[in-house]
Amino acid sequence: MTPTPTQDTRGSGALAALAALGRGGTATVALLLALIFAGIATQNPSFFEGPPLMAFAQKAAPLVVLAIGQYLVIVSGEFDLSVGSLVGAQVVVAARLIDGREDMTLPVIGLMMLFGLAVGLVNGLVTTLLRVPSIITTLGTMLILFGAVRYWTGGAPTGALSESFRAFGRRGIEGVPVLGEIPWALLIALVLTVGAVLCMRSPFGRSLVATGDNDVAAAFSGVRVWRVRTMAFVGSSLMATVAAVLIGGYAGVTAQVGDGLEFTAITAVVLGGVVLGGGRGTVVAAVLGALTLEALFTLFTQFYLPSTFQPSVQGLIIIAAVAYAARRGDLRLPERLRRRPDHPTERSLGTSRR
C-alpha cells in the first residue's frame, strides 16, 4: 500500500502511460508477439535477417491497417463486419475500372476513397440515427456489397490493376542496406499507426473512448455520440479502402479477395486486449494484435500446417482472449445487469440511446 504522493499529472504521466499500457493488454500482447517471434526464430533463424522480416511486414500491413479501423469502431462500442466485403468490392471494382490503364490509377484510388467514405457514412448513420445495432447494420452492408459486386461482375472479376496501383502493395524503397527493400505497405501502415495514435490522444479520440465506455455519460458531457460513432465507422471504411489497395497490389484480383477479413481484423483487435463493448484498450495493442496474428500464421506455415485451419484458430483466439480479459481484474458484469432497475416513473425518461 504505497500512496502515490504525486498529484501532478505531468509527473505521473509516464507512470500512468505505463499503467495504461498494462491495463490495455498491450504488455500482454507484446509478450505474446515476442514469444511467437522466438518460435519462428527457432524454426527459421534467418527470419530476422532483413529481407524475410520485410516480407513479413509487407504481408502483415493490410491486417494492421484493418485492425486500426476495426479498433476505432470497437472502442466506441460497436462492430464493423462489412470490412471484408468492402475490401473485396473495392479490389474487384478497381480492377474493372482501371483495366490495366496506368493513367486511371489515381482517379480510381480517389473514387475508392469516396466509396469507402460513403459506406462508412451509411454504416454509421444507420447505426446511430436509425438505431439499428451495428452488428446488424454492418452484416447488412456486408451482404449488400457482396451481392452487388457479384451481380456487377457476373461472378468472375474482369479487368486488371495497373502496375502503379500494384506498387503500393508489392514494391518498396529498394537498395536499403541490411533490410534490402522497405515495402511501401510497411511505411503506409506505420504512418497510419502513428496517425491513429495521435488521433486517439486528440479530443475526438478521447470522446470516442468515453462514448464506448458510457455513451449516456458522454452525451451528458456534450459529446455528439452519433457523430463520433459515425466518424469511427467512416474511419473503419477508409482503412478498409487502404487495405484494399494494399491487398489488391500484393495478391492480385480474385473473386475471393477480402473473404473473412472482417473476422481476422476483429480477432486481431481482440487479441490486442481491446474489450468488445468499448471503452478500453489502445490502438497500439490492436496493431500488435494484428502482428501477433500474422506471426502466428507464419509460424503455422513453418510447421506445414494447412492455411485452411486458420479460421478455427481465430475462433479459439477470440474466445480465449475475451475470457482472459474477463478474468483480468474482478469479474466484470455488464453495467446494465448490475444496475438497480429504474423507478418506474423515471423509466420513461431514460436517455440511453441504445
Added chain:
Amino acid sequence: MSGRPLLRMSGVTKSFLGVRVLHGVDLELRPGELHALVGENGAGKSTLMKVLAGVHRADGGTIELEGERVSFEHPVQAQRAGVTTVFQEFNLLPERTVAENVFLGREIRRRGLVDGRSMERATAELLAELELEGIEPWHRVRSLSVAEQQIVEIVKALSHDARIISMDEPTAALADHEVEVLYRIIGRLRARGVAVLYVSHRMREIFDLADTITVLKDGHHVDTVPADGITPAELVRTMVGRPVSAVFPERLEPHGEHVGRVRLSVSGGGNTQLDGIGFEVRGGEILGLGGLQGSGRTEVARALFGVERFTRGEVAVDGRRVDPRSPRRAVRAGLVLVTEDRKAQGLALNQSVTANGRLVLDAVWPFGSARGARRLPGILSSVELVARGGHGQEVRFLSGGNQQKVVLAKWLAADPGVMVLDEPTRGIDVGAKQAVYRLMRELAAAGVAIVLISSELPELIGMSDRLVVLRDGRVAGELPGGASEEAVMAMATGSPHESSTPASPAGPASTPEPAGSADPSDTAGPSDTAASPDPADHGSGSSPDSGSSSPDNGGGSPARHEEAAP
C-alpha cells in the same frame, strides 16, 4: 438482546491487489439486534459486508456463527447458513414476478416442473408476516417502486430463513414515507430475532434504529459503542477523525462581477411532465428546488439541460435567450448539470480521472481543450479529490465521494455560469459531503448561480438561499432559505398549511427581493437555528424530539411568503 452472540467476526483482514482494506476488524451480532456499521466511504464497510456475505474471502481472522467457525466461499453458502445481504444494487429480474424473484435459483418444483402456485403462496405468507400491503406475489418487479423492490429483496432474504440480514444503505433511494415502511419491517425482523447489520450515512436513521454502532475508519476498527452512549456529534467526530465544525459551511463574502445579476431565468416552461415552470437565479445565489419524488425536480433539471427539453416557455442564461436542445448546447450557453446518477450518467468508469475531468472540454471545445485541461490539476485539488493512484487511476476504483468530486471537476472545467446539482451528495460520506458544500459556497461567492435539488430536506434548507417548491410538475410556491421542514413539506404535499402561497401557474415566479437574496444577514439566522440542534449532516426538523424548532421558524416564514407572492 444479551446472551451468546449470533455472529462473531474477529481480526478480519482483507487485501485487494496488495492494498489492505480491512485491518483486523472485530464485530459481534446478537439476535434481534440492529448493529449499525458506519464510516466514511472507503472505510471498509462494504468490504466487511461482502466478506460476511461470502462475496469476498477474508485473508485472515475468523468468523463464527453461533460458536462454530465458518468460511463462506460463495454467497449461496452464506445464504444457506442464514446470512443474507440486501445490496445497494438490487439483484432482481425486472420482467419476472415477485414470487419468481424471491425463489430465483431455488424454485419450488413439483414433478420436475416449477410450481408457480406454491411459490406465490409462500411469498404471500412472507409478505403477510411482514404485514405488507400493496405488493402481490404476481406483480412484475418492473412495476414496483424502488422501495417496493427493496422490500422484495428483504422478503427474498427472509425466504432463506435468514438469521442475519445485512443492508447496505437501504434508504439511499427511498422517499421519506417509504423509509417509515422500512423502519416497520426492520422492527418486525428484530422481533423475530433476526440480527440486522445496517450500513448508512444518515445519522437520523442510525440513531432511530441502532442498538450498537461500530465505527470503521480506513479499514481499522475504531470503536463499538451502544447507540445511547454517544451523541451524533461525537459519532461524526469518531468517523471523520476530526471535528466537523458546523453542519453547513457559512456563506462566504460574495465577489466577482456576476454577483447579484440574474444568470438564469425560466418562464412558462413546460413539456409533457412540466407546466408553468418559472424562476430566476442570480449570481451568488443557491436556489433550492424542493418537492417530493416525482414532483418534477429532476425533470426541470433535464429540461434546462436539453435532455427532455421544454416545448414551451423561455429560458435565458445571462440575459440571452437560449434554446437548450441538447446537453452540448446547454454547456455552450454556460449551464451545466451534475446528474443524479453519477455512475450511469456522470462518469466513464473505465477511464482515468484526467480523461473524465477533461471530457467536457474535449467534447464541446475540442480546439481549446488542451489549454483548458491545464487547469484540471488545480480544479481537482480544489474539489479535494483524494486519488491514491494519482490522476491516471480509473475512476471505477474511487470511492463514491471521490467519484462525485471527479464529476464536479469535469463540470468546473467548463467554467459554468449556472450549475444545476441534482442530488449532489447522494451516497457519499460525511467528509465528501462537507467538501461538496464548501465548494458550492465558494462557487456561489464567485458569482455562479446554483440550483440545488435534494431529497434531504435539512441539506436543501441549510444550503439554499431561497427555495422553489414543485408539486405535480408545477411551481407550488417559494420559500425563503431557512424555512422549516414542515413548511416545505406542506407546500410539497399541497396540504392546507397556513404558509403555502401558490404561484400563478403561467407566470414566472417574481422575485421582488433584490440581489440581497444572497445577503448573509438575510438568511443566516433562521438556517442556523434550524441546524444547531444536530451537528450531524442530517438535521433537526424531523427528528422526533425537535418539534420545538418549528415554531420559531414557522413564525418567521408567513410574512416572508407574502413577499414572494406575485
